[in-house]
Amino acid sequence: MGTPAVKVREGTPPADAPETEAPAGAKGSGGFLTSPVSAAGVFVREMFTPDQLDFADTARKFVDTEVLPRLDEIEHKKTVTVGDAEMLLVVQILKKSGELGLLGAEVPEEYGGLGLDKITGMLIAESMSGCPSFSTTVGAHAGIGTMPIVIFGNEEQKQRYLPLLASAEIVSCYALTEPGSGSDALSGKTRAVLNADGTHYAITGEKMFITNGAWADIGIVFAGIDGKYSAFIVDLRSPGVSRGAEEKKMGLHGSSTTSLTFDGTLVPRENLLGKPGDAATIALNILNLGRMKLGFGSLGTCKFAIDRTVAYGRERRQFGRPIIEFDMQKGKLGTMVARTYAVDALGYRVVGAIDAEIAKLPKGEGYQQAVAGVLRNFALEASILKIAGSETLHDVLDSAVKMHGGYGFVEEYHVERLARDNVIDMIYEGTNDINRMVIVDSLVRAIYGGVIGSREYMEQVDSALRTGRLEIPAVDGPLGQEVARVAAAKRAVAFAVNEMILNCGTDIKNEQQVMQAIADALIALYGMESTLARALAGRARPIPAAIARLIVHEGSQAIARLTAEVLSHVVTGGRLPAKLARLDALNRQHGAVVDTMALRTRIADSVIEAGKYNL
Amino acid sequence: MNLVVCLKQVFSTEAKIRISPDGRAVSDEGVEWVMSPYDEYALEEAIRIKEATGAGTIIAISIGPDRCTPMLRSALALGADRALHLKDPMFDSVDALGVARALAAAIRRNPCDMVLFGRMGVGMDQGVIPAMVAELLGAPMAGLVVKITVDAEKVRCVREIDGGSEVVEMALPAVVTAQKGLNEPRIANLKGIMAAKKKPLDLLTAADLGLAAPDLQDVRLVHESYELPAPRTAARLLQGDPADTARQLVQILRNEAKVI
Incomplete structure (x- = not known):
């Protein structure tokens, strides 16, 4: 780890922080606004360990060999036969990525994962990019579909579900949004009523726009218990669960987005996540993580789109020269690269600061709750990352499409699909307006x-x-x-x-x-x-x-x-x-x-x- | 079955090739180093043989400077049990025979049933070291192998030859070089990457291998100079009627290209 070469002193208010301490801006809550400008204590990607680089290499190779060659089939929801079961290709690929350990990076080792830090988790998310239908399938499963159990689950829930989720033997989803409850996320009408024996909750209501809806085995489902909005782990194979038709979307055609309807679905009492009324804490913390992952996925796709554009622009000749040599194209490319570098810098700065805070926490009882507390402190920075990532990608793709000329408008060259797929990045995990x-x-x-x-x-x-x-x-x-x-x-x-x-x-x-x-x-x-x-x-x-x-x-x-x-x-x-x-x-x-x-x-x-x- | 896989670090295929200012070497400035792609097949095959036989160890060996360490760690992450890194300033100036002597010395100290190489290190493309090592070990060798079947005493290899294939059988221990098509190398599992940190990676100097200066200073092959292929110039479109363009073409071929 390199010590920053330059110690910057501003000399004007406020006084410099003590040299041994990371600046106040490293603790989240927008503290950067009132801290001196400093490179000290800022994590940058040049500090990755060899292991982290190897993990990223595995993720990138997996995408290159298993996902990118099959994008068209994923896009058209191709099914495959595995043994005597039929499943969607994208689900089969998800399970393969689970075998490699790519879905359990942030699941603790004692529950079948790798227990790696957030930097590594985000680096893996960045590396599994350029294939948004697959990435969103991964994110819904391993991110928002798994992390609520990692952070808020009790011992029994963790032992029961996490090993199966880390290996993708079962697939998860996250069901918060409802037809009448989008940005106002905690206003859902779905209800959970404890039965007379006190053994089961009966859940009734409708959830909307659920990624992995068609094929998830379990879901993190939000419902009110006597007015207290709460979260449950629900077996989606149980009676009383029905799945709506696939939404006809602008992009992400290879992912599943359906409604889920619960009609008195019985959920064992022990599947309540946390306590009644914990929905806000769970939903908001998980969204913080999801927002950061989305930012890093966008970052990876920015780089992917730049690579495609450079390759195309070097190959494609007009007026006797490769088109990338023309000045206006260079101007656009320079902007694309600079803004991507900026997202990289701010993204790893946030997650590096989060890991530094998490590293100070004592392990043992209450550790995961304390982790949640750290994540909460970085809500502002997580939102910045989400917006900066998704909107930078939007601008990068806008240029990438145009720099491909007519070929930017056809599927074959990737950027057309990416430009459609990117739109949702500015809408889900909290719209950018809400953020x-x-x-x-x-x-x-x-x-x-x-x-x-x-x-x-x-x-x-x-x-x-x-x-x-x-x-x-x-x-x-x-x-x-x-x-x-x-x-x-x-x-x-x-x-x-x-x-x-x-x-x-x-x-x-x-x-x-x-x-x-x-x-x-x-x-x-x-x-x-x-x-x-x-x-x-x-x-x-x-x-x-x-x-x-x-x-x-x-x-x-x-x-x-x-x-x-x-x-x-x-x-x-x-x-x-x-x-x-x-x-x-x-x-x-x-x-x-x-x-x-x-x-x-x-x-x-x-x-x-x-x-x-x-x- | 105990297996040794010899690995070479080479330029990434995307690397831009530059000649050093003195013209006697290829510059490695800013180059990304990777495991030679043919060596990946060799390593993968060793892992598959071990998985199929369920016993034995795989030792990965490389010779080179510090930058080889990540490649050897990757080999451990993929499934090798031990890694030997042959590193000594004396190795810097050796030719292929010197490399082969160092490898053979390391292999003799770790007796095995089979030594696997890629068919050549991508880049220099000499492909001579496996044969030298086989000779130094007194072992039979099969090159350009696309299929391997082993039993306790012998190995059957299918070799790619011009217009067909050849099947050879060798007594063990034997040396094999891997050709594309032998297998499809796997991607390192994240747990494997974590486990690799706990596997032994030993540094060995020339002295550790019992090699003395005369063995290594016996340099018989010297790289005189390198040249890049001439850059392709842009195509020229000749204008005019057919008789005129033919005349222009003859002029160009005679006066500029000087080929007629």
Whole structure:
């Protein structure tokens, strides 16, 4: 593990954290907003252990040999005969991946898994990408369909189900959404009633859009017990369960999405997960994990799409040259690569910080609950990762399709299907709109709760802006200008957040456009800071440094616009011009002339030469 | 049945080939190293033989610098029981015969029933080491093998030959080189990767193998120079009527390409 080469000191509020401690931003809850810019304690992919690289290699090879050659068959829901049983090809492939151990990475060893950390789990998710129908089948089973039992199951439940789930001998799903209950996830009408003997709950209700619905053996099903929303492990082969027809979807044609209807389905009492009323805790924690996995899956698919686009663009000649050599194509490719690098940096930063917190927990009784507590603290960062991953992938695929010309519109070249499959990434596991509200909601709670010690910081920023003495000293060393720009951007965002809180108060919930702008500013800020930290951790080698310059520049510009928009809306009366002028002064002082076009070309050239995404 | 598999680390097939400035070596700067693909077949076959016979050990051997360690760990993850890493500054300057002497010395210290190689290390494509090792061990050898059947005393190999196949039978111990088609190598299981950490990976120097300087300084083959193939130039489209384009073509063939 390399110690970061550059220790960055800002010299302005707040005081640097003690050197031995990871910065406060490493504990979640949006603490990065009020922490100094630092590469210290930031986990980056260059720190993977040889084992982690081997696990990723297995995952990638599995996808390359077992999944990608059969994408068309998966897409058309081909069935195969195994022994004397008929099953869907995608389920057979899922079971094969279970034999390799790919589905049990995060299941503890004593229950048939590997008990690996979250970094490894996410790296495996990243590596099993480029095949979204298969990945979503895996995610519904091994992620949201298994992790509730890992984290919230009792000993008997774990022993009974986890070994079978880790090996995919049985397939799981997660049934929360209902026809009338989507984003308002805990408002479901499904009911569970304890029978007279007290042995079984009878579950009645309908669940909607259930991934793996057609073939899951068990499901994590949410239902209310006397008004207390709760979670159950339900055997979907029991009487009273019926499965709806496959939804006709825009994408993910190879995955199963059906409704599940329960008509007095009897579930043994011991299959209640946690206690009555635990649904909120279970659902929200599991969603945090699911959101991060989705972000990492998107990251892997970004790289996959870049590789396809580079390969196509080198092969395809027009006007006597490979089309990837044309300047406009390089510009697009440079952006695709830089933004993918940024998602990589912010993703592993989040999960690295989570693992560092989990590593401090004492093993034994209550360990999994404590893990859940850590995950909860990173709800804001998990939402950032989900949005940044899915929307970066959206933009990468938009360019990839266009850079394939007419071939981008036909199935054969992968990107057409990926572009359709990606749309759902921005909708499920909490829509990106809902996730933006989670970001701001979590931040406001952390501020009011004193979790991230922000009040003093906000006041300092405010007074410094007012007096115009907000001097961010020049930082020596590579990327010094970028360090100063990120520090300035933090102050701009903090200033806007403070104005939002002061002026909107509890009315914030009705100011969703403000929440959206603040969320976007936080996403940009976290992305640019993480990119910078990763480039610095790698001693600012030329291509990562070029990427950091580009991402910091674009992020600064976005933040200048978003914060000005927020101020223009929330600050009323005659105070606005003065406040906007302060914000402008801050942004101007740390503006810079950056030749973004040259940076994009340089980044693109290095990837074109390598023939693939190689960062 | 005890088996030895000899593994070579080679450039990934995607690596961009560059010649070093002095023209006497291929530059390995920034190159990704992998197990030679033919060696993967050899290793896979050894694992299958062990699974079928249910007994014995598989030793994976490689010679080279520190970068070989991950490859040997991968071999352990896939199913080898032990790994021997032959590493010594004296090995840096040896030719194929020197490598064969080191391998043979290591194999003699770990007697086995069969030694498996890939048919050649992808990249240099010399394919001479298996035969040298067989000679040094005094063992029979079958190359380019696409099917192996073993029993207690002998091994039957199907060899790929021009236009057909040949079946040979050898007494054990014997040396075999694997050809594409022998099997389909498996992917490492995650539990195997974890278990590999606990398996022995031993470093052996020239002295450990009882090799003295004269054995290794006897270099008979020297790489004089390397050249990349000439880059392909873009096609030229000749314009004009047939008589005119024919005239142009003759001019080009005579004056520029100088082939007529």
